[in-house]
Amino acid sequence: MLKAVDDAIIDQKDPASRNGEVTSWDINDIKLPQDVKHTDWFQEWPDSYVKHIYSSEDKNAQRHLSSWAMRNTNNHNSRILKKSCLWVVACSNDCSVPSGRKIYLRPAICDKARQKQQRKSCPNCNGPLKLIPCRGHGGYPVTNFWRHEGPFIFFQSKGSHDHPRPETKSEAEARRSIQKAHSAVPPTSPRIKRMTLFFLKSLTGEMQSQETFPLLLSKQEDYISPSSFSGHLIDKTPQEQCMGKCCSGSTLPSADLHCETIVLQNSLDSSIQHTPSIVPTMKSGHQPFRPNMSLPGNEFNEGKSHVNYNSSYIPSTLYQLSPEDPFLVTCAAHHKYHNSLNPMKGNEWDLEEERKYMNLDHCNNEMFFNLCPMR
DNA sequence: AGCTGCGGGCCAG
DNA sequence: CTGGCCCGCAGCT
Numbered sequence: 001m002l003k004a005v006d007d008a009i010i011d012q013k014d015p016a017s018r019n020g021e022v023t024s025w026d027i028n029d030i031k032l033p034q035d036v037k038h039t040d041w042f043q044e045w046p047d048s049y050v051k052h053i054y055s056s057e058d059k060n061a062q063r064h065l066s067s068w069a070m071r072n073t074n075n076h077n078s079r080i081l082k083k084s085c086l087w088v089v090a091c092s093n094d095c096s097v098p099s100g101r102k103i104y105l106r107p108a109i110c111d112k113a114r115q116k117q118q119r120k121s122c123p124n125c126n127g128p129l130k131l132i133p134c135r136g137h138g139g140y141p142v143t144n145f146w147r148h149e150g151p152f153i154f155f156q157s158k159g160s161h162d163h164p165r166p167e168t169k170s171e172a173e174a175r176r177s178i179q180k181a182h183s184a185v186p187p188t189s190p191r192i193k194r195m196t197l198f199f200l201k202s203l204t205g206e207m208q209s210q211e212t213f214p215l216l217l218s219k220q221e222d223y224i225s226p227s228s229f230s231g232h233l234i235d236k237t238p239q240e241q242c243m244g245k246c247c248s249g250s251t252l253p254s255a256d257l258h259c260e261t262i263v264l265q266n267s268l269d270s271s272i273q274h275t276p277s278i279v280p281t282m283k284s285g286h287q288p289f290r291p292n293m294s295l296p297g298n299e300f301n302e303g304k305s306h307v308n309y310n311s312s313y314i315p316s317t318l319y320q321l322s323p324e325d326p327f328l329v330t331c332a333a334h335h336k337y338h339n340s341l342n343p344m345k346g347n348e349w350d351l352e353e354e355r356k357y358m359n360l361d362h363c364n365n366e367m368f369f370n371l372c373p374m375r
Numbered sequence: 376a377g378c379t380g381c382g383g384g385c386c387a388g
Numbered sequence: 389c390t391g392g393c394c395c396g397c398a399g400c401t
Contacts, residue, residue, distance in 0.1 A: 073391095081381095109377075
């Protein structure tokens with residue numbers, strides 16, 4: 001039904017044709033190009049009628065990742081994986097966080113989880129949430145297609161997202177982790193207070209990333225990547241700003257936690273509203289982002305060297321902030337792996353286990369002190 | 376608990 | 389027939 005429209009638009013926008021080596025193909029073609037000389041860099045926010053050819057080695061492509069909330073949809077073709085956009089969750093009150101940015105949450109992919117999510121309230125103003133539909137593909141949600149062929153993974157997007165970007169997957173996971181922490185740990189917990197303080201202090205740091213460099217907490221409250229906090233420099237102390245603007249007059253017993261959520265949200269919608277397509281380069285080497293070059297932290301990268309989206313080099317390191325209260329700062333790529341190796345015992349850390357996986361040799365001193373304001 | 380992929384089935388055009 | 393979507397299941401994290 002939409003095929004004619006798609007074809008017309010694709011002919012105009014096919015980036016894969018720029019090289020001249022791959023003139024045109026469609027995901028439904030019986031035979032896809034095999035003489036591909038250059039694969040594309042992984043695109044976190046594919047939009048409009050674009051096509052990409054990724055290397056089959058690309059982990060992100062292998063996982064069919066997207067920062068848009070996309071769900072699997074059955075096209076009765078096992079060779080082509082089809083996904084459609086799940087819209088974006090926004091605040092009905094159209095509220096803004098202190099930075100002035102709007103709340104755009106990532107819809108849960110699982111149907112049940114999404115229904116549950118919609119019954120929840122805005123993390124900022126507690127108002128009801130609403131869905132902003134995606135109708136960018138002839139009135140229907142944008143669809144993405146993935147097809148594995150030999151050494152390549154072909155990607156095709158149909159439709160333009162006509163709504164704001166949601167949180168990235170990593171950010172949504174981080175938010176859930178914080179919510180879990182809220183329910184698992186008493187709000188007055190010194191640990192939570194210190195974590196909140198750390199979050200807030202991070203705001204005034206020199207982190208430069210404007211992008212989706214993820215902020216992730218572990219299942220309980222463990223890992224933080226402060227470079228998510230950026231672009232929110234303020235003249236009051238962060239505590240003052242948050243307590244004044246977010247929690248003023250709050251009778252909530254968990255006012256400090258509320259602040260923490262808002263701060264997180266700052267980082268989240270910052271990334272949402274400022275994220276261009278990602279083509280970061282190494283500060284020193286001007287190397288393009290390649291699938292195996294690894295962006296810091298999230299699902300969009302793997303490996304040891306990290307390049308944030310603003311070209312700052314981030315060491316792949318865990319930082320222990322306090323021996324007696326070991327929050328760890330790490331790139332998010334490690335957090336799941338790390339967590340899987342370090343299950344919490346109740347709410348307490350197993351320090352021995354922790355030390356096993358700490359690698360302070362990698363710790364870049366400058367980064368360390370930037371990231372460890374509590375020392 | 377939630378993400379992801381698969382596939383059966385239904386419906387509209 | 390194609391495309392959109394719902395649903396349940398299974399594997400995984």
